[in-house]
Amino acid sequence: xxxxxxxxxxxxxxxxxxxxxxxxxxxxxxxxDSQVPFLITDPxxxxxxxxxxxxxxxxxxxxxxxxxKRKRVGLVVKGCDSRxxxxxxxxSQVKRENIYIIGICCEGTLDDKGxxxxxxxECVMPDPVVYDEILGTPSGKKKYxxxxxxxxxxxxxxxxxxxxxxxxxxxxxxxxxxxxxxPLCYCAKCCIDQxxxxxxxxxxxxxxxxxxxxxxxxxxxxxxxxxxxCEKACxxxxxxxxxxxxxxxxxxxxxQHHLAGMEKDDRGAxxxxxxxxxxxxxx
Amino acid sequence: METEVKxxxxxxxxxxxxxxxxxxxWKPVIIGILCNWCSxxxxxxxxxxxxxxxxxxxIIRVPCSSRxxxxxxxxxxxxxxxxxxxxxxxxxxxxYITGNYYARRRFLVAKKLLNFIGYHENRVQFSWVSAxxxxxxxxxxxxxxEDIKKLGPLHRYKKENF
Numbered sequence: 001x002x003x004x005x006x007x008x009x010x011x012x013x014x015x016x017x018x019x020x021x022x023x024x025x026x027x028x029x030x031x032x033d034s035q036v037p038f039l040i041t042d043p044x045x046x047x048x049x050x051x052x053x054x055x056x057x058x059x060x061x062x063x064x065x066x067x068x069k070r071k072r073v074g075l076v077v078k079g080c081d082s083r084x085x086x087x088x089x090x091x092s093q094v095k096r097e098n099i100y101i102i103g104i105c106c107e108g109t110l111d112d113k114g115x116x117x118x119x120x121x122e123c124v125m126p127d128p129v130v131y132d133e134i135l136g137t138p139s140g141k142k143k144y145x146x147x148x149x150x151x152x153x154x155x156x157x158x159x160x161x162x163x164x165x166x167x168x169x170x171x172x173x174x175x176x177x178x179x180x181x182x183p184l185c186y187c188a189k190c191c192i193d194q195x196x197x198x199x200x201x202x203x204x205x206x207x208x209x210x211x212x213x214x215x216x217x218x219x220x221x222x223x224x225x226x227x228x229x230c231e232k233a234c235x236x237x238x239x240x241x242x243x244x245x246x247x248x249x250x251x252x253x254x255x256q257h258h259l260a261g262m263e264k265d266d267r268g269a270x271x272x273x274x275x276x277x278x279x280x281x282x283x
Numbered sequence: 284m285e286t287e288v289k290x291x292x293x294x295x296x297x298x299x300x301x302x303x304x305x306x307x308x309w310k311p312v313i314i315g316i317l318c319n320w321c322s323x324x325x326x327x328x329x330x331x332x333x334x335x336x337x338x339x340x341x342i343i344r345v346p347c348s349s350r351x352x353x354x355x356x357x358x359x360x361x362x363x364x365x366x367x368x369x370x371x372x373x374x375x376x377x378x379y380i381t382g383n384y385y386a387r388r389r390f391l392v393a394k395k396l397l398n399f400i401g402y403h404e405n406r407v408q409f410s411w412v413s414a415x416x417x418x419x420x421x422x423x424x425x426x427x428x429e430d431i432k433k434l435g436p437l438h439r440y441k442k443e444n445f
Contacts, residue, residue, distance in 0.1 A: 047413065053366075054342075091413075102383070153399070154399070158298065158403060159299065159300065159301060159401075160402060161399070161401045162299050162300070162400070162401025162402075162439055163401070164401075165400040165401050165428060166401070166440070169440075180290055185316070191354075199358075200354075200358075201358065201361055201442060203442075206440060207361050207440040207441065207442050210357070210361075210400075210440045211354065211357055211358070213356070214353070214357055214396070214397075214400070215353070215354045215357070217396070218353045218392070218393060218396065220388075221392050221396075222392075242399075243296060243396065243399075243400075246395065246396055246399045247392055247395075247396060250391065250392050250395045250396075251392060254391060255388060269388065270385065270388055270389060273381065273384035273388060274384075275374070275384070275386070276357065277387055277388055277391075278336070278391060280388065281391060281394060281409065282387070282390075282409045282411055283408060283409065283410035283411075283423050283426065
């Protein structure tokens, strides 16, 4: 999967036609073969743009806050990124007429070790759902599979699972990089920032981290698109996907196979209801 | 996901942490979050009808069951509570027409997530109680209290531990 040349061509055309003010893409990292997000305003920098298997980050994150109100932006999206962008469009965070989207039919990215990461193996939508221009051949929607980690953990005893998660929450340093790297966490004032509040447990302790991560994952329940930007940003390398995939799994099984960001004007599972929702857990 | 509840030498062992136990006469603290229009009125009827129910529940009144943010539950469990009961109107009876339908979805996801990270599924319970069901409210509280008494004290993620 190498679309570097096509992206360079399209970008230089967009700049020549004065359709965009800046472009968000990827460039080669200077010290290894990884890639970093790259923002260009000058067409002279276009040759630095690349797109290969190593383009792992979600660029929809670079459209906030309020950027697209004043500037016209072009960006590259993979399947999962386009789902996040679709949700941002539905939630009126981005102006559609001010962005130019180059959608890539993704064949799966590669991590630092050169292997396909778990979320690419289990990907349900490798094709972009919202785009102006599409590169590659669409392969269609894939079958949803339950995450292997979730299956494994659900079979464990309650005590073991509790110990496992207590370790995870104890390792959290509460830097909030997970929230900053999430394209769907765009609130100007976030509830997990209240460090001195007596209502909110803002302490940098295990209980504080548990409160923050649980609240965060429940705010993203039914909206998370499994791009795993949060995990890539986490300095403690916490398996944050466990919380999100668990929610996604419950929502998929119980609420009419709902998956976030797949359709236009779908605001997520918690913004609608059905009379036949499961009721057996209620006394 | 069900775990066996151990009872050793007349002591109640915590379901989440086998190292923690309480004496046999230990009484749990339960936070009850009730909707103003049905369950709160229902609990009022229980009182005025002189129906006995366990005194372990501490009641908080909210406008609607959809007012309950999942972090109310997390906050309760991190404070002194050993369990949480959330109660609202029956589906279709909501004062705000659709509030409890939205709440029902949120409760299911929150309950499963809390169970996933290591709370026993009976720690957090939900019920529909209408304003005329004073008898049912007493039964629900009795059941929840008994369930949580079996689970023992909750010791994970407590604020005062740090």
